[in-house]
Each structure stands twice: as structure tokens, then as C-alpha cells.
Amino acid sequence: MTTRSRRDRLASWLGRTGMMRPLARLWHAGHDGVVILAYHRVVDTGPEADFPWDIDLVSASSTAFDRQMAEIRRHYHPVGLEEVWRRWSRGRRLPRRAVAVTFDDGFADNATCALPILRRHGIPATVFVSSGYVGSRTPFWFDGLAHWVNTTQAERMTIAGEVWSLTCMDSRRRAGWAALGHLKQLEEPRRQEQLEAWRTEIGEDDELDEGSRPLSRVELQALVEGGISIGSHTVSHPVLSRCDDATLRRELTQSRHDLEAMTGSPVTTLSYPVGGADAHGHRVREAAREAGYRLACAYVPGFNRRRTADRFALRRQRIERYIDHDRFRAMLACPEVFK
Structure with missing residues (x-):
């Protein structure tokens, strides 16, 4: 059982037994x-x-x-x-x-x-x-990345020298998380250069719609x-x-x-x-x-x-x-x- 699942079970128990309110009153009474x-x-x-x-x-x-x-x-x-x-x-x-x-x-x-x-x-x-980004017709760079990866016709992309599959939504999301994690480690302006390289590789343009915009x-x-x-x-x-x-x-x-x-x-x-x-x-x-x-x-x-x-x-x-x-x-x- 993971730590998260133990906490989820404990939270459910507190809610079921009516102990959530007393816990909140007790904990916050001692914390400023x-x-x-x-x-x-x-x-x-x-x-x-x-x-x-x-x-x-x-x-x-x-x-x-x-x-x-x-x-x-x-x-x-x-x-x-x-x-x-x-x-x-x-x-x-x-x-x-x-x-x-x-x-x-x-x-x-x-x-x-x-x-x-x-x-x-x-x-x-x-x-x-x-x-x-206020009033921009361009999505936030991290959300644009997710959109490129999730909608591209390409079947693979390269992240830090490793080839990732893009053949289903689950694999696309995993690749997107890996790509975002890689970008967060890069110095500026290397991050921006890598974004542009991926745009070229997977062949997608920015596409802004009501589903996600600033x-x-x-x-x-x-x-x-x-x-x-x-x-x-x-x-x-x-x-x-x-x-x-x-x-x-x-x-x-x-x-x-x-x-x-x-x-x-x-x-x-x-x-x-x-x-x-x-x-x-x-x-x-x-x-x-x-x-x-x-x-x-x-x-x-x-x-x-x-x-x-x-x-x-x-x-x-x-x-x-x-x-x-x-x-x-x-x-x-x-x-x-x-x-």
C-alpha cells in the first residue's frame, strides 16, 4: 500500500466517522x-x-x-x-x-x-x-507542448537521446511528461531552442482554441x-x-x-x-x-x-x-x- 493510498483511506475514514471537523478544530487551535x-x-x-x-x-x-x-x-x-x-x-x-x-x-x-x-x-x-501571455494567440509553452505531443501524426519523438512512442494517448501523455521534465532542467535559452526543435520534429504548429487559452x-x-x-x-x-x-x-x-x-x-x-x-x-x-x-x-x-x-x-x-x-x-x- 502506498503512502498516498494510506492517506486517502484515512481521509475517507475521517469523513465517514464524522471525525474530520473535530480534527480540524483541534489541529488549527494549536497552529497560528x-x-x-x-x-x-x-x-x-x-x-x-x-x-x-x-x-x-x-x-x-x-x-x-x-x-x-x-x-x-x-x-x-x-x-x-x-x-x-x-x-x-x-x-x-x-x-x-x-x-x-x-x-x-x-x-x-x-x-x-x-x-x-x-x-x-x-x-x-x-x-x-x-x-x-495576456491577450496572446499562443498557448502557454508547456500546454502547447502537451497539445503538440497529444495531437501529432508522428509516431515517436526523441527526448534526451531516448526515443518515445506516440502510438496511443497513454504513451503520448508519458512522453509529454518526460519532455516537460527534461525542459525544466535546461538553462535558458536552451529550453526555448529545444521546444522549437521538437516542433520541427513532430510537425505541429501552435493551435489556440477555447479548450485552453490565456x-x-x-x-x-x-x-x-x-x-x-x-x-x-x-x-x-x-x-x-x-x-x-x-x-x-x-x-x-x-x-x-x-x-x-x-x-x-x-x-x-x-x-x-x-x-x-x-x-x-x-x-x-x-x-x-x-x-x-x-x-x-x-x-x-x-x-x-x-x-x-x-x-x-x-x-x-x-x-x-x-x-x-x-x-x-x-x-x-x-x-x-x-x-
Whole structure:
């Protein structure tokens, strides 16, 4: 039995026996801090085998997301990241069972699907936007890669010298994951060069449709008018630790400048693209601080205690489409156990 399956079974047991609520009250009574949730997309995909984009970017269906936001509204205290910074900078505690909702990248469905649900439940949120894609007719590079691999007529592709089969959707998804993992290890601009080489090899062009596209400027403004805070997710979504110093500074400062110009609001929060431990080392965190951000989020699960949290490496619970509702509740109730 895997660690994940043990935790899933435990979460199901807690839900079945009615112990979830007492656990949440007990755990949060002894912990001063905030649970931050990390979403990417809220979208109804239909059969996953027919979904040509990156299925792993789908955090929840609209129905699941609605149920999750109802859970937060009924049993937790939803807060925005600005409130987190405001209180912590003054040495003040957050309300008990504080939960913050965030989104990475800036997909259009954050506005068309997630926003109405957030507003219905009165949940504040932060959408971290890659500014260079706003209003673009080009998909995010990582989602474009998935689309090329999932729809190409080619039967194979070469990744780091190894030939991968593309003969069925399962093999295509495995190849896509391997390709993405390889790209994340490459220095800039080698990553971009490899992307172009694969485009030539598998013979696909960018194809943007309503199934996956970045926010338009109108949709970005709709988020702001709907009470959603906008944070930076850089300009072009590189792995910042793979950038030289000049590129790192430009990605952090230009994205902030562009988003402030688009929204008319200050941009003070940041989410590191990819966001794992090797994507935001000391050099990256210091560059974020120097660029004027107040808080920055990683993509590492866990809980953020007021007195010990690194304000430039805040932990976030990763919400994935395969997480059932009991597991979601457990991730809120006891975040250091259910990651």
C-alpha cells in the first residue's frame, strides 16, 4: 500500500466517522498560520482520453470546485494574500482556520469558470499571471507542448537521446511528461531552442482554441473588478533558477510593471513558475525581494506558520483533479499530514 493510498483511506475514514471537523478544530487551535491552496485550471474536460491539452493542469471540474469553495466558506476563514501580509507585517495573528486560494499561470477559465463560483461563495483569491501571455494567440509553452505531443501524426519523438512512442494517448501523455521534465532542467535559452526543435520534429504548429487559452485583457480586468487580486507569475514562465541574473531581474520586474499597467492596481505578490525546491533558491528569492514583492509562493505542500514561514517561499497545498472531497477536507484540516 502506498503512502498516498494510506492517506486517502484515512481521509475517507475521517469523513465517514464524522471525525474530520473535530480534527480540524483541534489541529488549527494549536497552529497560528494559513493554508494556501494552489490551483491551475477549473474546467470540465469531458472524457480525459479526448482532452488534447495538459490534463495535469486541470485542478478541478466546476462541480468539484464549487463544492470545495462551499467547504471553505462553511468551515474555514477565507483570506486574501494581502490580508496575510498586512497582519503578519504588523505582528498580528490571522483568524483561526485561515485559508487562501491561489491560481497559477492565468488561464481564461480562471475568469469564465472559477470567478463566478468564487463570487457566489464570497471567496477572495489571487491569480498569478504570466504577463507575456495576456491577450496572446499562443498557448502557454508547456500546454502547447502537451497539445503538440497529444495531437501529432508522428509516431515517436526523441527526448534526451531516448526515443518515445506516440502510438496511443497513454504513451503520448508519458512522453509529454518526460519532455516537460527534461525542459525544466535546461538553462535558458536552451529550453526555448529545444521546444522549437521538437516542433520541427513532430510537425505541429501552435493551435489556440477555447479548450485552453490565456486570459484576455478584458478577462483580466473582469477578475480585478470581481475582487480578485493579481500577482506575478513572471513574463514568459521560465524556471527562474535556470535564468541568468539579467533575465531573472527582467522576468520579475517587467511582469510586475506590465500587470500594474494592465490592471491599474499594485502587484505585490509572486508565484515562482514550476515552484519546486530547485526552482526558487536563495538567489531567486533575493531577486524577488529586490524587485519589490512582499510575498512569494512556492509549489511545495505544507502549512505556513506566522512566526517561522519564509515569506518568499510560502507553501501551498496542490489541488489536483483526482483528489476526492474527503482528501480535500483532510488537506485543509491537517495540512502537514495530508499533503
